[in-house]
Amino acid sequence: MANILHRVGIKTTSIEAVYRALTSRNQLAAWWTTDTKGEGDKVGNIVAFRFNTDGFDMKVTKLDAPHHVEWEVVAGPAEWVGTTITFDLKQDGDYVILLFQHLNWREPVEFMHHCSTKWAIFLLSLKKLVETGKGEPFPDDVKIDNWN
Amino acid sequence: MANILHRVGIKTTSIEAVYRALTSRNQLAAWWTTDTKGEGDKVGNIVAFRFNTDGFDMKVTKLDAPHHVEWEVVAGPAEWVGTTITFDLKQDGDYVILLFQHLNWREPVEFMHHCSTKWAIFLLSLKKLVETGKGEPFPDDVKIDNWN
Numbered sequence: 001m002a003n004i005l006h007r008v009g010i011k012t013t014s015i016e017a018v019y020r021a022l023t024s025r026n027q028l029a030a031w032w033t034t035d036t037k038g039e040g041d042k043v044g045n046i047v048a049f050r051f052n053t054d055g056f057d058m059k060v061t062k063l064d065a066p067h068h069v070e071w072e073v074v075a076g077p078a079e080w081v082g083t084t085i086t087f088d089l090k091q092d093g094d095y096v097i098l099l100f101q102h103l104n105w106r107e108p109v110e111f112m113h114h115c116s117t118k119w120a121i122f123l124l125s126l127k128k129l130v131e132t133g134k135g136e137p138f139p140d141d142v143k144i145d146n147w148n
Numbered sequence: 149m150a151n152i153l154h155r156v157g158i159k160t161t162s163i164e165a166v167y168r169a170l171t172s173r174n175q176l177a178a179w180w181t182t183d184t185k186g187e188g189d190k191v192g193n194i195v196a197f198r199f200n201t202d203g204f205d206m207k208v209t210k211l212d213a214p215h216h217v218e219w220e221v222v223a224g225p226a227e228w229v230g231t232t233i234t235f236d237l238k239q240d241g242d243y244v245i246l247l248f249q250h251l252n253w254r255e256p257v258e259f260m261h262h263c264s265t266k267w268a269i270f271l272l273s274l275k276k277l278v279e280t281g282k283g284e285p286f287p288d289d290v291k292i293d294n295w296n
Contacts, residue, residue, distance in 0.1 A: 003150065006268075007261035009293025095294045099261050113155035113247050120154075120268030124292065144272065145157025146243045 004102040004116045008123045009095035010130045017130050018096045019066035022087050031126040031135035046074065051138050056080060079111055096130075098123065117144050152250040152264045156271045157243035158278045165278050166244045167214035170235050179274040179283035194222065199286050204228060227259055244278075246271065265292050 010018055021027040022040065028047065029036040035050040045060045055076060061084075062070035069087040073080045088099040100123055105112050121142045129135030136142065158166055169175040170188065176195065177184040181203070186195040193208045203224060209232075210218035217235040221228045236247040248271055253260050269290045277283030284290065 002153075003256065004153070004264070005150075005256055005261040006265040007258060007293055007295075008265060009295070092294060097293065099258065101261075108151065108153055110155060110247065113153040113249075116152070116264070117154040117156060117268045117271065120265045123265065124290075127292075142272075144275075145155055145245065146240060147155075147157070 001103070002105040002108040002112060004100075004105070004112070004119055006098075006100040006120055006123050008098050008100075008127050009092070010098060010127045011094055012096055012130055013091070013094070014130075015066045015089050015091050015096050018089055018098065018126075019069070021126055021130055022069045023063070023065075027129070029137060031129045031137050032122050033138040035138075040069070040071075047071075058085070077111070079105065079107075079109060098126070111147075114145060114147050149251070150253040150256040150260060152248075152253070152260070152267055154246075154248040154268055154271050156246050156248075156275050157240070158246060158275045159242055160244055160278055161239070161242070162278075163214045163237050163239050163244050166237055166246060166274075167217070169274055169278055170217045171211070171213075175277070177285060179277045179285050180270050181286040183286075188217070188219075195219075206233070225259070227253065227255075227257060246274070259295075262293060262295050 021031060025036055025039050028040060033049050033051055038045055038047040040047045040060050043060050043063055047058045049056050056073055057075035058071035059074045061072045067089050071085045073083050083105055084103045086101045090097050125135040125137060169179060173184055173187050176188060181197050181199055183198040186193055188195045188208050191208050191211055195206045197203050204221055205223035206219035207222045209220045215237050219233045221231050231253055232251045234249045238245050269292060273283040273285060
């Protein structure tokens, strides 16, 4: 099994604001993809993220406000289905530290390399959203390669 | 063992230009850190990268121009020493695709999460350098958290 890990620090004393960015539809749409359907604030809910025709359906499998959010990928590319995504939040001085994990990829395929870099881009978009009020969600996300 | 993976696509038909960005001191200093000493174009060479007082010494362990560069970390933070960094390049249409791996971390510690996100930032700086002639090396790199 292979995992993607990231860490970003968001300059805010409101850990609740970061938790909202991970659980409310409007906020998710403001940093990941504008085409987001469903609310992420209840265990069992499905949130659907689309990037033009492709995308992912996430089942909210664990919530511990305002510290922990966990999703299971229930639909999307074969490489993603069955993987788990976790967000852990903690206050550290002037920053809320976000530890991100996308766990249990079956193989470290080239697509996983792409997704790892792309997660960094989107987590920095989340940071920007909370710090400035404006993120860079798809389709206005930073492009990284020929797969985008 | 845990690994960091990334993929960036650099819009150029010169795979040699990307290879140079990974092997010449001047070019490494133009995307990773301005404080770079040593040339990376010969197996056995040591290249020293510094970020103020901290940094890494890399031994060039494998070169296959213009497709493959491999380093072993011989000095630096305990978590890095003994790990391996590889860069694989291939032309794909208008892009040179760079597959990056930082292999064999002993534990997926919080510092590894940070380094994963930071590698994304620096690989995008490399992309910018080759595409535009100007990267964003330390100390002008994009800051991601309270560890920077």
